Amino acid sequence: MKLVGIAGTVEDKSYNRMLLEFIANHFSGLVDIEILSIDDLPMFDQDNDVTNSGAVQYLNRKISNADGVIIATPEHNHTITAALKSALEWLSFKVHPFSDKPVMIVGASYYEQGSSRAQLNLRQILEAPGVNAIVFPGNEFLLANVKEAFDDDGNLKDEKTVAFLQSNLQKFKKFVKVINSMNKAAGGTDEAAQAEDLDATGKISTTVEGVDMTADDWVEQAAKKVNAVDGKTYVKLDRGLLTVDQLNYFLNSMPIELTYADSNNQFIYYNKMGGKMLAPRTPGQVGDPLSKVHPKRAIRGVKSVIHALRTGKTDMVSMPVPGNGPDKYIMHYYKAMHDEKGEYVGINEFVLDLIPIIKWYLKKTGQKLTADPNNKVDADASASTKDDSSTDADASASVDDDAADTSANVDTDASASVDENDESTTTNDSKGKDDGGSDATASASVEDWD
Amino acid sequence: MNKYIGIVGTNTQRSTNRQLLQFMERHYQDQAEIELVEVAGLPMFNKPADRVIPDRAAEIGKKIDESDGVIISTPEYDHAVPAVLMNALEWLSYGIHPFLDKPVMIIGASFGSLGTSRAQAHLRQMLDAPELGARIMPSSEYLLGHVLEAFDKDGNLNDQGRIDRLDALFADFEEFVKISKELWHTTEYDKQEISKLDKTDFGSN
Numbered sequence: 001m002k003l004v005g006i007a008g009t010v011e012d013k014s015y016n017r018m019l020l021e022f023i024a025n026h027f028s029g030l031v032d033i034e035i036l037s038i039d040d041l042p043m044f045d046q047d048n049d050v051t052n053s054g055a056v057q058y059l060n061r062k063i064s065n066a067d068g069v070i071i072a073t074p075e076h077n078h079t080i081t082a083a084l085k086s087a088l089e090w091l092s093f094k095v096h097p098f099s100d101k102p103v104m105i106v107g108a109s110y111y112e113q114g115s116s117r118a119q120l121n122l123r124q125i126l127e128a129p130g131v132n133a134i135v136f137p138g139n140e141f142l143l144a145n146v147k148e149a150f151d152d153d154g155n156l157k158d159e160k161t162v163a164f165l166q167s168n169l170q171k172f173k174k175f176v177k178v179i180n181s182m183n184k185a186a187g188g189t190d191e192a193a194q195a196e197d198l199d200a201t202g203k204i205s206t207t208v209e210g211v212d213m214t215a216d217d218w219v220e221q222a223a224k225k226v227n228a229v230d231g232k233t234y235v236k237l238d239r240g241l242l243t244v245d246q247l248n249y250f251l252n253s254m255p256i257e258l259t260y261a262d263s264n265n266q267f268i269y270y271n272k273m274g275g276k277m278l279a280p281r282t283p284g285q286v287g288d289p290l291s292k293v294h295p296k297r298a299i300r301g302v303k304s305v306i307h308a309l310r311t312g313k314t315d316m317v318s319m320p321v322p323g324n325g326p327d328k329y330i331m332h333y334y335k336a337m338h339d340e341k342g343e344y345v346g347i348n349e350f351v352l353d354l355i356p357i358i359k360w361y362l363k364k365t366g367q368k369l370t371a372d373p374n375n376k377v378d379a380d381a382s383a384s385t386k387d388d389s390s391t392d393a394d395a396s397a398s399v400d401d402d403a404a405d406t407s408a409n410v411d412t413d414a415s416a417s418v419d420e421n422d423e424s425t426t427t428n429d430s431k432g433k434d435d436g437g438s439d440a441t442a443s444a445s446v447e448d449w450d
Numbered sequence: 451m452n453k454y455i456g457i458v459g460t461n462t463q464r465s466t467n468r469q470l471l472q473f474m475e476r477h478y479q480d481q482a483e484i485e486l487v488e489v490a491g492l493p494m495f496n497k498p499a500d501r502v503i504p505d506r507a508a509e510i511g512k513k514i515d516e517s518d519g520v521i522i523s524t525p526e527y528d529h530a531v532p533a534v535l536m537n538a539l540e541w542l543s544y545g546i547h548p549f550l551d552k553p554v555m556i557i558g559a560s561f562g563s564l565g566t567s568r569a570q571a572h573l574r575q576m577l578d579a580p581e582l583g584a585r586i587m588p589s590s591e592y593l594l595g596h597v598l599e600a601f602d603k604d605g606n607l608n609d610q611g612r613i614d615r616l617d618a619l620f621a622d623f624e625e626f627v628k629i630s631k632e633l634w635h636t637t638e639y640d641k642q643e644i645s646k647l648d649k650t651d652f653g654s655n
Contacts, residue, residue, distance in 0.1 A: 009496075009497075010494055010495075010496045011496050011497045012496070012499070013499075042494075043461070043490075043492075043494055043533060043534055043537060044527075044532070044533050044534065045461050045462070045490070045534070046462050047461070047462050047463050076495075076540050076543075076579075077536075077539055077540060077543055077576045077577075077579040077581060077582055078575050078576055078578060078579040079530075079531075079536065079572065079575065079576050079579075080536075081495065081536075081540070082494065082495055082533045082534070082536035082537030082539075082540055083494050083495065083496070083533075083537075085527075085528075085530065085531075085532075085533035085536050086494070086533035086534075086537070088528060088533075089527050089528060089532070089533055092527075092528055110650055117575065121530065121572065121575070124529050124530065124568070124572075125528045125529055125530045127529070128528035128529035128530075130527075130528050131528055
């Protein structure tokens, strides 16, 4: 198990760093701890973003790759140091290495309090949506009167204190395992999946270059750029010949909502249904990278889904949206698309409400739905098919990849809690993090194809 | 007329918290003088053993010391006060203690609906630390949520209800500043306590 330790201070001499060093040395048989420095970070300033600097990226990389983190915090003015807070602000602005990371807090102070208030405050900060760490509950380690606590070799003098620390560490090790296996089950630590580039910064043969993907009129601009045909021009299809107009009539009258995301993770088409859509899209969204049309919290789940489709782990992912009741059962299906050579070319997402179909079938055949006595799904899951039994109804919540969700989420009270920042970048960045859905549920959808 | 220092709790150029203080500066100019002070640009607090604090921190400390009270407007980052404001408060409690017994009013503005509620509670906790020892006006949150819609093009609050609430709070603050002058009985003890803390901080070990 690989842990990293951060002493929450930039002082030359720090008892908290000393405490971390003691933990790293004394318990080296128990855990492998690498101590990281926050000395080189400038004060957080959203106007002067240094996220890409070596100092921030070093911490980002080290923390991301660690199984867990131990933070030793001093207490200044009843709270953590500005230096530590600033580091956490950098690590929750454009990058989020603490997300879902198990974190243990320890602290040392000159006086009786042993950094008690700072530890509570740090807990609160770590649990803010932008940081999103999983803080080890209970097991507070408060080292008071620290000036007398160490011997000349930097070892803690009091045996009981050492024993208590050891028992905390052993429990934290288990906690790390549990949290990380939970994340893994949720697809969270699947590195290959997480490498999916939802910002669509890559290029495939059909990518239209030189047009701002996020522009509201991306379709118009991109069409002009490639001299796209429209109207009465004929298009030869695999087995058929239609004009562009005819193709539109045909697609727009589909009784399902269709969305095309290409293999570069760019959202490039939806069949404009008009009226109230089950998964609303807006014309300006077409062309956007997939990162832009999903709430932040859903990103990991989305990556897992795309990765599974891209790698052929599954051919289709099916997800009921939350809130399905007896009158409505909306499904999102993500179907991998392949070219004639079998190469992955993107996702065909289709959305439909199953209930009218079920009702029609029951009516026509004179049948009715009854509960299956052998069903293991709880009764609330209603007219469940076998598919549902693998995931609870909430499971799909945040993978629900419709853009409307993003805006809906932003309006909830929950989201408001994050964006007390002054600047819109941070705000937007963290806004998504605090939407109604939750990560765990997002990626639980991976279960769908297990 | 009382003179107040308005501390902008952020280093960003486009700050709605600064805007809120600027509005107060204009809006109350007939009642009080409010001087805005920026906390950006101070070096990261590292508890220097030589006790030397930056000139800029000393200058801010002097302004606070000479004022009748302080108004702090804080954003909220990660459910807490921004590091840049925390850093300023660390310098302003290291060997100098300009906040000691100084009346303080806390306000804050945010994009979302919560209006920095957590950051304000956090700031209260900090200002209560013995090295700061401020007299924070009790029961007086001013949470300006949805701030992007809160100002008109001239930078004035556009909702009369919100202005009335701020007026009432400011009137209370002026009273609180008066009353605070009567709260002197613990001052000597506080000073002794602080000087003990300073000795520990600056001790040879």
